[in-house]
Amino acid sequence: MHGLASESQSYQGRWGERIFRIRLFPGGITVSLGLHDRVQVYTYEASGRPWTFILDGRIYRRALNGTMLVKWRPKGQARQRQRLTQAKALRVEARARERLAAFAQAWHAGQLAFDHPPPRAAWERLQRALAWDEARSREDAAQYFRVYKPIGILPPDQYLAVVIQITEGCSFNTCTFCTFYRDRPFRIKTPEEVRAHSEAVRAYLGLGLPLRHGIFLGDANALVAPMPRLLRLLDTVRAAFPEEKFRSLYAFLDGFSGERKRPSDYAALAERGLHRVYIGLESGHAPLLRFLHKPGTPQDALAAVRAMKEGGLAVGVIVLLGAGGRAYAEGHVRDTIQLLNQMPLGREDIVYFSELVVTPNMPYAREAIRAGIEPLTPEEQHAQQKAIVEGLRFPKEHRPRISRYDIREFVY
Numbered sequence: 001m002h003g004l005a006s007e008s009q010s011y012q013g014r015w016g017e018r019i020f021r022i023r024l025f026p027g028g029i030t031v032s033l034g035l036h037d038r039v040q041v042y043t044y045e046a047s048g049r050p051w052t053f054i055l056d057g058r059i060y061r062r063a064l065n066g067t068m069l070v071k072w073r074p075k076g077q078a079r080q081r082q083r084l085t086q087a088k089a090l091r092v093e094a095r096a097r098e099r100l101a102a103f104a105q106a107w108h109a110g111q112l113a114f115d116h117p118p119p120r121a122a123w124e125r126l127q128r129a130l131a132w133d134e135a136r137s138r139e140d141a142a143q144y145f146r147v148y149k150p151i152g153i154l155p156p157d158q159y160l161a162v163v164i165q166i167t168e169g170c171s172f173n174t175c176t177f178c179t180f181y182r183d184r185p186f187r188i189k190t191p192e193e194v195r196a197h198s199e200a201v202r203a204y205l206g207l208g209l210p211l212r213h214g215i216f217l218g219d220a221n222a223l224v225a226p227m228p229r230l231l232r233l234l235d236t237v238r239a240a241f242p243e244e245k246f247r248s249l250y251a252f253l254d255g256f257s258g259e260r261k262r263p264s265d266y267a268a269l270a271e272r273g274l275h276r277v278y279i280g281l282e283s284g285h286a287p288l289l290r291f292l293h294k295p296g297t298p299q300d301a302l303a304a305v306r307a308m309k310e311g312g313l314a315v316g317v318i319v320l321l322g323a324g325g326r327a328y329a330e331g332h333v334r335d336t337i338q339l340l341n342q343m344p345l346g347r348e349d350i351v352y353f354s355e356l357v358v359t360p361n362m363p364y365a366r367e368a369i370r371a372g373i374e375p376l377t378p379e380e381q382h383a384q385q386k387a388i389v390e391g392l393r394f395p396k397e398h399r400p401r402i403s404r405y406d407i408r409e410f411v412y
């Protein structure tokens with residue numbers, strides 16, 4: 001037996017006919033049984049909290065609220081996904097636990113042949129995963145709702161950040177296609193509240209904290225807080241998460257009619273560790289933004305991006321595919337290309353394409369019917385992305401990354 005290094009370590013061996021692999025990594029453990037398309041994978045946080053499973057060809061990812069996202073690809077068909085309620089997710093957890101218990105029993109009975117023996121931490125983490133029963137899982141999800149206001153969305157590269165809600169809600173709440181914060185009045189927390197919240201989050205994530213990196217400042221537009229207040233809040237977060245892996249901070253900036261910040265403000269935030277800001281541009285086409293009730297104009301968004309870049313920040317600019325359907329498609333593509341090309345983007349920046357997902361409770365659904373808007377098919381939305389990307393004119397050394405932003409994939 002030897003100590004557990006900070007990097008990941010693998011231990012493999014045989015269990016009768018089957019091969020297995022145990023991987024220890026900061027904040028978690030993975031046990032894989034079998035090979036290739038028959039592999040079963042069980043990943044838990046070091047605290048025992050279930051994280052991801054691959055069971056019978058399906059990938060399950062547990063959210064802290066106790067629900068799960070499951071993804072699979074039926075033969076010859078597109079990928080499917082479904083959200084499981086907590087009750088269904090608990091059944092999946094139980095199925096995984098049962099199989100893992102058989103593995104642990106075989107280990108205890110000396111039936112596993114390891115290539116080289118794993119450290120004691122592997123056995124301890126396995127035991128904690130097995131101790132995470134239904135009652136524990138329910139209590140953990142209940143605790144999530146005590147620590148956080150439900151987190152509705154994060155950028156796709158931030159699912160493993162630690163979210164700290166220095167503000168709550170959205171300061172605009174007018175966009176017809178967004179229901180994330182409808183029932184949550186906007187407010188900026190006090191430094192004392194942020195300190196208490198940060199401590200509660202640390203305690204809640206517990207032994208699983210090391211598997212996360214970076215801090216995402218919630219909710220929708222934390223950066224609208226006035227500068228002196230914002231700097232104090234960032235200092236409070238910094239003090240609560242002094243580790244190097246939490247040095248980088250991230251946030252959304254959405255809607256541009258609020259407090260305007262200058263390049264020097266962004267430089268001061270960059271000095272505090274702010275790394276990338278995610279901007280809900282949606283479109284460069286002003287009439288479409290008006291139709292969506294999105295606050296601000298494309299020119300406001302451009303000015304904000306220029307100020308952020310001048311202040312030394314990276315940006316992620318989010319474009320909404322299919323917004324305004326066929327009626328706005330031409331203007332949306334044309335003006336979004338034009339606007340993006342005016343942005344001083346570089347290789348550290350990302351242009352995200354997010355498909356419009358309409359649910360019946362959205363004002364967008366009613367307004368689209370009233371305006372006789374014909375929606376774009378998924379194929380047409382892909383074509384819209386392609387047309388915008390083909391119109392971008394960035395020199396090779398300044399080409400931003402292009403990425404998908406699928407809100408249906410979000411799990412925290």
Ligand code: SF4
Pocket residue numbers: 170171172173174175178179180181220254255280294
């Ligand atoms: S500004 Fe952003 S978070 Fe606020 S309502 Fe609009 S899309 Fe939603």
